[in-house]
Amino acid sequence: MGMDQGSARTPATSLSFRLGVLGAMAEARWAGRIAGHGVKPKHVALLSSLRLGAADSQLELAATLRVAPSLVVLLADQLETLGAVSRERDPGDRRRQRLVLTAVGERLLDDCVGAADALDEELVTALSATERAALTRILGKLAGAEGLPV
Amino acid sequence: MGMDQGSARTPATSLSFRLGVLGAMAEARWAGRIAGHGVKPKHVALLSSLRLGAADSQLELAATLRVAPSLVVLLADQLETLGAVSRERDPGDRRRQRLVLTAVGERLLDDCVGAADALDEELVTALSATERAALTRILGKLAGAEGLPV
DNA sequence: CTTGAATCATTCACGGTTTGAATCATTCTC
DNA sequence: GAGAATGATTCAAACCGTGAATGATTCAAG
Numbered sequence: 001m002g003m004d005q006g007s008a009r010t011p012a013t014s015l016s017f018r019l020g021v022l023g024a025m026a027e028a029r030w031a032g033r034i035a036g037h038g039v040k041p042k043h044v045a046l047l048s049s050l051r052l053g054a055a056d057s058q059l060e061l062a063a064t065l066r067v068a069p070s071l072v073v074l075l076a077d078q079l080e081t082l083g084a085v086s087r088e089r090d091p092g093d094r095r096r097q098r099l100v101l102t103a104v105g106e107r108l109l110d111d112c113v114g115a116a117d118a119l120d121e122e123l124v125t126a127l128s129a130t131e132r133a134a135l136t137r138i139l140g141k142l143a144g145a146e147g148l149p150v
Numbered sequence: 151m152g153m154d155q156g157s158a159r160t161p162a163t164s165l166s167f168r169l170g171v172l173g174a175m176a177e178a179r180w181a182g183r184i185a186g187h188g189v190k191p192k193h194v195a196l197l198s199s200l201r202l203g204a205a206d207s208q209l210e211l212a213a214t215l216r217v218a219p220s221l222v223v224l225l226a227d228q229l230e231t232l233g234a235v236s237r238e239r240d241p242g243d244r245r246r247q248r249l250v251l252t253a254v255g256e257r258l259l260d261d262c263v264g265a266a267d268a269l270d271e272e273l274v275t276a277l278s279a280t281e282r283a284a285l286t287r288i289l290g291k292l293a294g295a296e297g298l299p300v
Numbered sequence: 301c302t303t304g305a306a307t308c309a310t311t312c313a314c315g316g317t318t319t320g321a322a323t324c325a326t327t328c329t330c
Numbered sequence: 331g332a333g334a335a336t337g338a339t340t341c342a343a344a345c346c347g348t349g350a351a352t353g354a355t356t357c358a359a360g
Binding site for chain 1 (some may be wrong): 161162163164165166167168169170171172173174175176177179180191194195198200212216255266267269270273274275276277281284285286288289290291292294295296298299
Binding site (some may be wrong): 190192220221224238244246 | 317322325326327
């Protein structure tokens with residue numbers, strides 16, 4: 001009823017807004033923890049896409065990660081320097097550069113995912129077990145619906 | 151023996167990871183929709199903090215938004231140019247610059263939140279009504295736990 | 301075959317965002 | 331009052347990502 005037109009006190013429940021803020025916060029914290037490995041979230045996203053087989057040519061990678069192809073070159077360069085991926089010309093089409101995870105890359109990815117899981121533990125302390133499960137499931141559904149390399 | 155020990159196929163269910171990716175995606179889409187108003191997500195976050203009374207001096211604002219004080223100056227400059235906020239020297243402590251929402255600012259904030267809500271509608275089409283409600287509630291809880299200006 | 305268009309990777313210069321250090325005004329402490 | 335602390339502001343610089351230009355390879359068509 002006589003609500004002072006809602007706007008004056010309600011903290012804007014928009015998902016887009018909250019997702020953006022929370023996502024930035026979580027990513028920043030996570031970035032701090034994996035920095036010691038010499039990688040940033042984008043690198044891990046690339047490694048993860050490789051493991052999932054979501055893409056292997058650099059152009060496909062750019063599409064799934066939603067970044068410019070030139071950025072993939074840079075990320076791949078750095079990961080190659082770390083020994084986490086190796087570039088192999090596609091024998092069938094020698095324009096294409098296929099990226100493959102090395103054993104080092106697998107290990108690196110595992111470490112970074114481990115760091116994310118550890119951070120999760122801290123983030124969700126305010127949530128019940130049911131809520132945690134629900135959140136994981138729902139975010140997975142959203143990512144899937146958006147065609148993101150979850 | 152059992153080679154691809156789980157890691158080989160699972161899409162990394164880490165919340166931190168997913169929040170980061172989804173948050174960036176949602177924010178980018180939202181940014182595109184509010185760009186016509188001459189603002190970016192950070193501006194809206196500032197306006198929202200003002201409305202919530204979470205902070206009014208620029209230094210407090212920087213703390214709640216988790217950005218450098220110098221950035222608040224810049225954002226406030228731009229919002230002032232738009233007529234969305236006005237600066238008033240705190241009479242009690244004339245070093246402090248208090249930011250107050252103008253009627254234009256209220257309207258601008260409403261428009262931007264409206265745009266976020268509209269975007270939400272599209273994002274959650276894959277979710278059931280129950281899931282949408284749960285997501286809203288859980289994200290709110292998380293933001294609250296992190297002390298973020300939800 | 302050979303030519304010209306399309307595709308993939310790469311390089312490079314640039315724009316946008318954010319930060320940290322330096323500066324100035326004001327207030328607090330003694 | 332003098333000097334340390336606090337808030338706002340400016341400025342140069344770092345960082346991240348993009349788009350345009352280049353080179354290599356493949357594809358299509360005569």
